[in-house]
Amino acid sequence: MVLQTLAAMGEQHGYGIARRIEQVSGNEVLLNQGTIYASLVRLQQRGWIEADWGTSDNNRKAKFYSITKRGRKQLAEDAAYWQRLSAVISRMLAMQQDGRE
Amino acid sequence: MANFLLQSWNRIVALFRREKLDRELNAEMESHLAMATEENIRRGMSPEQARRRALLDFGGVQQAREMQRTSRGMPLLDILAQDLRFALRQGVKAPRFTLAAIATLALGIGLQTAVYSVVHAVLIDPYPYRGAMRIVHLHLYDKDPVPFDLALNGPQYEQFRKSPVLDASMAEDRWSMALTGEQLPLQVQADRISPDAFENFFGVPALLGREFVSADGTQVAILSYHFWKSHYTGRADVLGKVLQLDHRDYTILGVLPQRFAWGGSDIYVPLTYSSDPQRIANVYARVRMGVSDQAAERMLDPILHRFARETPGHFPLEFHVHLVHINEIAIGRFRGVLIILFLSVSLLLALACVNVAILLLARGEARQAEMGLRQALGAARMRIMTQLLTESTLLSGLGGVAGVLVALGCIRLVRHYLVAMPSLFPPEAEIALNQPVLIFSLAISILTGILSGLWPALRASRVSLRQSADSGSQHLAGRHGLWRSHSILLTVQVTITVLLLACSGATLRKLEQLIHTSLGYDPHHLIAVNITLSEGDHHNWAERVHYYEEIRQTVAADPGVASAAIAFANLPPSILDSAPVSVPGSAVTGGNVVPARVGRNYFSTLRIPLLSGRTWTEDEIVHAAHLAVINDTMKQLYWPHADPIGQTVALNNGVAHGNVWLLVSPGGDERYQVIGVVGNSPNQGLDEQVAPSVYVPYTMVAFDWFNLTLRTQGDTAGLLHRIREQVHKIDARQAVGDVVTAENMLEGDSLGRERFVTSLFTAFALVGLFFAASGLYCVQSYLVAQRTRELGVRIALGAPRSHIIRLVTQSSFAAVLAGTAIGLALTVALSGIFAAWTTGNARDPVILTAEVLLLFASAALASIIPARLAAMIAPMEALRVE
Numbered sequence: 015m016v017l018q019t020l021a022a023m024g025e026q027h028g029y030g031i032a033r034r035i036e037q038v039s040g041n042e043v044l045l046n047q048g049t050i051y052a053s054l055v056r057l058q059q060r061g062w063i064e065a066d067w068g069t070s071d072n073n074r075k076a077k078f079y080s081i082t083k084r085g086r087k088q089l090a091e092d093a094a095y096w097q098r099l100s101a102v103i104s105r106m107l108a109m110q111q112d113g114r115e
Numbered sequence: 116m117a118n119f120l121l122q123s124w125n126r127i128v129a130l131f132r133r134e135k136l137d138r139e140l141n142a143e144m145e146s147h148l149a150m151a152t153e154e155n156i157r158r159g160m161s162p163e164q165a166r167r168r169a170l171l172d173f174g175g176v177q178q179a180r181e182m183q184r185t186s187r188g189m190p191l192l193d194i195l196a197q198d199l200r201f202a203l204r205q206g207v208k209a210p211r212f213t214l215a216a217i218a219t220l221a222l223g224i225g226l227q228t229a230v231y232s233v234v235h236a237v238l239i240d241p242y243p244y245r246g247a248m249r250i251v252h253l254h255l256y257d258k259d260p261v262p263f264d265l266a267l268n269g270p271q272y273e274q275f276r277k278s279p280v281l282d283a284s285m286a287e288d289r290w291s292m293a294l295t296g297e298q299l300p301l302q303v304q305a306d307r308i309s310p311d312a313f314e315n316f317f318g319v320p321a322l323l324g325r326e327f328v329s330a331d332g333t334q335v336a337i338l339s340y341h342f343w344k345s346h347y348t349g350r351a352d353v354l355g356k357v358l359q360l361d362h363r364d365y366t367i368l369g370v371l372p373q374r375f376a377w378g379g380s381d382i383y384v385p386l387t388y389s390s391d392p393q394r395i396a397n398v399y400a401r402v403r404m405g406v407s408d409q410a411a412e413r414m415l416d417p418i419l420h421r422f423a424r425e426t427p428g429h430f431p432l433e434f435h436v437h438l439v440h441i442n443e444i445a446i447g448r449f450r451g452v453l454i455i456l457f458l459s460v461s462l463l464l465a466l467a468c469v470n471v472a473i474l475l476l477a478r479g480e481a482r483q484a485e486m487g488l489r490q491a492l493g494a495a496r497m498r499i500m501t502q503l504l505t506e507s508t509l510l511s512g513l514g515g516v517a518g519v520l521v522a523l524g525c526i527r528l529v530r531h532y533l534v535a536m537p538s539l540f541p542p543e544a545e546i547a548l549n550q551p552v553l554i555f556s557l558a559i560s561i562l563t564g565i566l567s568g569l570w571p572a573l574r575a576s577r578v579s580l581r582q583s584a585d586s587g588s589q590h591l592a593g594r595h596g597l598w599r600s601h602s603i604l605l606t607v608q609v610t611i612t613v614l615l616l617a618c619s620g621a622t623l624r625k626l627e628q629l630i631h632t633s634l635g636y637d638p639h640h641l642i643a644v645n646i647t648l649s650e651g652d653h654h655n656w657a658e659r660v661h662y663y664e665e666i667r668q669t670v671a672a673d674p675g676v677a678s679a680a681i682a683f684a685n686l687p688p689s690i691l692d693s694a695p696v697s698v699p700g701s702a703v704t705g706g707n708v709v710p711a712r713v714g715r716n717y718f719s720t721l722r723i724p725l726l727s728g729r730t731w732t733e734d735e736i737v738h739a740a741h742l743a744v745i746n747d748t749m750k751q752l753y754w755p756h757a758d759p760i761g762q763t764v765a766l767n768n769g770v771a772h773g774n775v776w777l778l779v780s781p782g783g784d785e786r787y788q789v790i791g792v793v794g795n796s797p798n799q800g801l802d803e804q805v806a807p808s809v810y811v812p813y814t815m816v817a818f819d820w821f822n823l824t825l826r827t828q829g830d831t832a833g834l835l836h837r838i839r840e841q842v843h844k845i846d847a848r849q850a851v852g853d854v855v856t857a858e859n860m861l862e863g864d865s866l867g868r869e870r871f872v873t874s875l876f877t878a879f880a881l882v883g884l885f886f887a888a889s890g891l892y893c894v895q896s897y898l899v900a901q902r903t904r905e906l907g908v909r910i911a912l913g914a915p916r917s918h919i920i921r922l923v924t925q926s927s928f929a930a931v932l933a934g935t936a937i938g939l940a941l942t943v944a945l946s947g948i949f950a951a952w953t954t955g956n957a958r959d960p961v962i963l964t965a966e967v968l969l970l971f972a973s974a975a976l977a978s979i980i981p982a983r984l985a986a987m988i989a990p991m992e993a994l995r996v997e
Contacts, residue, residue, distance in 0.1 A: 029147040033154075046174020047147070051140065052182035059125035059186075072153065076146045077139070 016053055017089040020063060020081040027068075027076040028054060054079060062088050140183055148173060178493050194498070198505035205506060209478075213510070215889060216474050220514025222882055223467025225521025228556040230460040232522070232548050233529055234453055241442050241544040243374040245318030246282065249402045251411075251438040255419070257431035265436070266395040266429060269388030271422045275398060278418065280411040284400040285309045285316040288386055289378050291647035291820070293850035294346075296359030299839045302647060302850035303342070305360060306380035307387075307396070313337075316401065317377070324354040324369030333385050336365035340373040342381035360384070361649045362848070374543045395429055399441075408438045452872050459618050459879050464559065466611045466886045468566070471514075473604050473890045475507055477897040508565060515557050522548055522556070532871055601894050602930040609934025610941065612880075612887040612970060617942040619880035620962035622873040625802065629869055635796030635805075636687060637722040638857035640677075640827045643686050644838060645852035647820040652848070659817045660737060662846070667714065669841045670823060675834045677826040680721075681714035683818050686857050687721075688797035693806060697765045701753040708749060709798045709806045710766055712813040718744070718793055720826045726750075728760045728791030731812055739814040743787035747795045749807035759789045764809055787811055801866070884970065888977040891927055895981035899923055903988060911990035923985045924978050931974045935967055 019034045020026055026034070031054075032047040057063045062085030068078045081089070148169050155165030173179065206213040244250060254262035267275055267286065276284045285308055292305040309316070310333075313326035320326075323343075327335045336358060338347070347353045357364045365384055377383075386396060402411045415436050423430035486499060526548050533546065646666065653659040663681055671679040684691055693707040715736045718725060730744055743764060750759050766785040787809065795805040813821070827834065839851045899906070906919055942963070 027146070027150075028143060029150045032147075046179065047151070047172050048144070048174045048176060048179025049182060051144070051179055052186040055183050056122075056186045059122045061121050070146075070150065072150075074146055074149060075142070076150070077143045 016050070016057060016079075017062060017081055017085055017092070020079060021086060021089055025068075025078045025080040027070060027078050029076070031079065057085070060088075061085075137184075140180060144173075144176065144179070175493060181493075194501060195505065198502045199509065201502065202506040202509045206510070212474060212478060215893070216471050216510050217514045217517055219467045219470045219474070219886060219889070220511055221517030221521050222886075223464040224515055224518030224556050224559065225525060226460050226879070226882070227464045227559070228518060228522035228548065228552055229525030229529070230456055231552045231555070232526060233546055234457050235552055236546045237453065237544050243319050243372070243543055243545075244377075245316070246401050246404070247442070248440065249282065249404065250441045251400055251402060251408075252441065253398060253400065253415070254437045254439050255431055255434040256437055257434045262437065263431050263434070264397050265419070266397050267422065268392045268395045268426065268429075269390060270392070271425070272388065272396070272398060275418060275422075278415060280403055280406045280414045282401040282403045283315045284398060285312040286386055286388070286396040286398050287312075287378070288396040289380060290650065291645075291850070291852070292360045292382075293649055293848060294358065294360060294382075295362050295848065295850075299843055300848060300850035301346075302645070302852040303360075303381040304379065306378050306383045307385065308383055310385040310387075316399075317375070319372065319375050321369035322372040323351060324367075326369055326371075327383075327385055331368070331385065333387050334363070334365050335368050335385065336360075337368055337383040338370045339376065339381055339383070340371055341376070343370045346381075358382075374545055376543050392426055395426075402438065412436050412438055455618060456872075456875060459615055459876065462611045462615060463879055463883055463886075466608060466615075466883055469604050469608050469611075470886045470890045471507075471511070472566075473601065473608075474893055475510075476600065476604075477893055479503065504565065508561065511561060511565075515561065518556065519548075519553065522553075602926060602933075605890060605894060605927060605930035606934040606937065608887045608890050609931050609970070609974075610938040612883045613935055613938025613966065614941060614945075615876075615880040615883040616966040616970065617938070617963065619873075619876040620959070620966050622869070622876045624959055624962050626866075626869045626873045629801050629866055632797065632801055633795075634687065634861075635723055635794045636857075638686075638861055640831075641686065641721065641824070641857040642827060642831075643682075643822045643824050643855045643857075644835070645820065645822055645855075646842070646849070647852065649848060649850075650819075652819075652846075656817055659819075660739075660814050663813075663817070663821060664737065665845055666842055666849075667823065669845060670825070670838055673834065673837055673841070675827055675829055675831050675837070677828040678716050678720045679826075680717040680719075680824045681813055682717055682822050682824050683712040683813050683816075683820075685822065686824065686855070686860055688799075688801045688861070690800050690803075691798045691808075694766055696807075696809065698753050699763060699765070701757075701762070702755070703753055706752075706807070708764075708766075709808040711798070711808055711810045712815060712818075713810050714813050717810070717824065720824055721796070722826075723796055724794040726792045726794060727758075728789070730791050730793075736812045736814055739812050741787045742790045742812070744791040744793055744810040745789055746793055746805065746808040746810075748805050749809065750792050752807050759792060762789045763787065764789065766809065766811070801861070802869075884973050887970070888973045891931070891974055892977040892981065895923065895927060895978045896984075898927075899981045899985040902985075906985055906988050907990040907992070910988055916986040919986045919988075920982045924982050927974075927978060931971070935970060939963065939967070 016031055016035075019031050019038070023030075023034060028050055029047070032050045035050075054063070054065075058065055058079075061082060063079050063081055065077050065079045067075060070076045148166075151169035151172060152162070152165045155168045156162060158165075160168060170176070241247070242250070253265035255265055256262050272284075272286050275281075287309070288307040290305060290307075291302050293300040294303045310327060310329040310331070313319075314328055321337070322340065326337055338353065343349060343353065353367050354369065356367050358367060359365070360382070365382075371383070388394065388396070402408070412435070419430070419434075419436055423434070489499060490496075526546060529546055648659075653662050667679050667681055670676060691709045691711060693709045696706060696708040698704055715731055715733055717723075718730055726747060728744070731740065731742060734740075735742055745759060745764070753759065753764075754762065764787050766787070793810070797803070797805055798808055799806050823838075835851070835854050842849050842851050902923070906922070909919065909922075910916075
């Protein structure tokens with residue numbers, strides 16, 4: 015989710031990412047915003063995103079994260095995998111309904 | 116893979132940049148919150164509300180920080196370092212607890228390691244020889260309980276050694292020889308062994324030079340380490356020198372290492388079998404790997420029976436062969452003691468573990484409030500568990516290290532004991548802290564830490580915040596579940612302590628009995644000197660008797676000698692072999708008695724009292740009159756109500772025909788007339804009943820050695836040298852052995868060993884008692900501390916002090932009582948097993964009572980301090996606690 019957000023919106027700070035995820039999910043994913051930082055550091059250590067200090071719209075110092083080339087590749091792989099998986103799951107669910115009838 | 120490496124690298128880097136990363140994280144989170152607050156304000160909230168909303172959305176700031184750190188660095192290492200630091204601080208903060216736990220473990224582990232090392236060195240692997248566990252003596256048993264050692268002549272040995280069940284074998288003829296060519300001949304123990312014995316049988320490399328092989332011929336010698344040190348003062352230039360044994364020259368080829376002490380001999384020379392079928396030598400064998408003793412016995416039996424038909428004189432009439440492993444012979448009855456020792460020390464280790472568990476449990480309970488606070492602040496259960504585990508593992512690790520130090524100290528102590536008493540263990544045994552044992556004990560120490568740490572950790576981590584915050588109520592009620600586990604541990608401790616006390620009591624009792632055993636003779640100023648003939652010397656019965664008497668009379672004339680007697684036996688309480696007897700006309704006609712062959716002044720020299728009748732005259736001894744003196748046990752057994760004087764006994768000990776070495780008196784049969792009865796003196800060792808004994812004139816069968824038994828007087832310095840000179844004048848080739856004093860023999864062989872065992876067991880029991888007392892003390896103190904407020908209220912309401920004391924001691928008292936009862940029951944139940952191992956009696960009621968009293972006294976002592984503390988609680992202070 016973080017990777018997708020960054021890929022879609024470009025450079026973004028932690029708060030922005032957290033808000034974005036909340037908005038996109040229609041507030042269905044209601045995480046503690048603080049947990050985002052654990053994911054961010056993991057992604058950073060895997061080399062999928064990079065971070066740099068910058069200034070936000072309202073002139074506040076913040077750390078901005080952006081997706082790397084490796085990150086994009088990973089995102090593509092994960093997205094493809096996820097789509098395959100969800101397609102399979104939907105087919106399964108559809109089949110189950112058939113079975114009930 | 117690349118991913119993983121990159122991540123790991125980043126994590127390691129993060130470890131070293133922790134502070135910078137933490138600062139950045141804080142700044143980042145702060146800006147996050149600020150942005151969230153601003154946005155909320157824009158949405159129309161008041162600044163306070165906006166900030167609150169932002170914090171709520173963010174969730175726990177500390178948790179988030181912790182999660183980020185966990186993902187960032189090496190959480191395990193980080194936590195470990197954190198926990199170790201914390202554990203060290205905790206340890207320093209509660210020094211009494213820390214020291215108690217470490218000391219308990221150190222004693223338990225240290226003693227366990229030391230005793231296990233000794234058991235390993237003595238029982239499991241004492242000998243340096245190749246395949247030592249498969250080296251056997253071959254004993255031939257007939258109906259007589261005393262076995263024959265297998266001895267074969269040259270041709271027989273050649274056939275024997277080819278047996279497929281044997282890996283290797285060796286023939287040995289061990290005898291005293293005179294080391295001649297020096298000023299006075301010196302009696303040494305020479306071991307003539309098969310020329311190939313070193314390369315094929317022993318397989319122990321020489322310390323200096325080399326060992327002989329078959330090609331070296333017969334005139335070569337190897338020195339034992341002991342003899343090399345004592346006679347040649349350890350000089351390296353002995354190699355190639357010549358030494359003279361019985362006036363024949365031997366070239367010294369090498370010196371053996373210290374642990375090579377086969378037969379305790381001084382010098383090893385090659386054995387040459389002559390073609391004479393009468394020349395026999397003892398045989399030892401190493402059984403082939405994978406062949407059981409029974410299988411080997413079945414295979415050897417027919418061969419040996421064939422040999423017995425060839426040379427019937429060298430074998431008992433009807434026999435079967437029995438293999439006896441060399442260390443069984445060396446350890447003998449001490450094996451049982453070592454096993455009990457090992458069991459008790461294992462019990463002690465268990466006790467130490469229980470003690471540590473009690474300590475940790477009590478402490479875990481005392482820290483419940485702390486645990487509750489941690490959970491409230493967001494510590495995960497696993498996190499609390501790992502912290503507690505780290506603490507207990509650190510404790511047990513330190514205990515293990517201290518334990519190794521204790522073990523090293525103990526082993527040094529045992530070595531010190533061994534110098535004083537070389538006969539305690541086989542001389543080859545090398546007592547050292549061995550590594551497998553060390554690893555075993557360290558593993559036990561870590562395991563102890565984990566096990567005893569896990570339990571309190573599980574308990575402590577279950578504590579809910581409410582429970583611990585609300586601790587007042589628990590303090591009032593006392594917690595029953597906890598109490599049950601403490602009581603069980605206390606009961607176990609007391610039970611084990613009673614068992615240890617019982618062991619110690621049994622050995623103490625035995626030592627006391629030994630010390631007070633009536634010796635029946637006076638060991639002060641009593642010595643014996645061994646004189647052994649060179650092979651084939653004085654080869655005529657009358658001449659040999661004359662020669663022996665001449666030596667005795669000459670030595671008796673020395674001013675340092677009060678009286679002298681000849682005996683073919685070692686001083687009491689040495690164990691003497693027995694032989695079948697028949698006593699016509701008495702109530703009991705058969706059985707076994709101990710025949711002792713002695714000279715005229717024997718009883719007066721040893722100061723064994725004559726109870727009735729008379730002893731032999733000079734003339735009767737010299738002419739080997741068929742007259743016997745019996746001991747009191749024999750009189751009580753065979754003639755309980757009649758006078759034995761004038762009765763006849765017949766000995767059947769199978770030497771009537773004599774041989775090369777034993778010269779039988781002319782016209783000897785073995786019927787004797789009893790002429791006197793003397794008092795008992797031990798003839799089966801100090802701890803066994805005196806066996807019935809028949810004393811006959813030594814001249815009946817003139818052996819080629821004898822002990823000159825001397826009662827000394829005045830200044831005895833230089834006595835041995837004077838004896839050597841006197842004997843030298845009579846026969847220039849005759850060597851004289853060393854002096855053995857009766858007091859040394861009593862101390863070294865019998866009492867010394869018992870003293871060693873008793874002091875070990877007593878030390879164990881005292882350490883066990885200390886553990887139990889400290890466990891009890893700990894439980895009591897903990898209980899009083901937990902219930903301070905409740906006790907204060909009670910005192911404030913007017914409860915008498917005695918009531919308070921009863922209140923805090925009653926459950927521990929019940930545990931001590933239960934433990935004592937179980938321990939006593941076990942002692943009585945197990946005493947049958949103990950009896951099979953030692954002769955000490957673990958059921959002696961006096962000893963048991965004393966043990967229980969001792970236990971109760973120490974239990975009382977251990978509870979007095981906490982109980983008094985409880986009774987002296989000042990109500991106002993108690994209510995202000997916390």
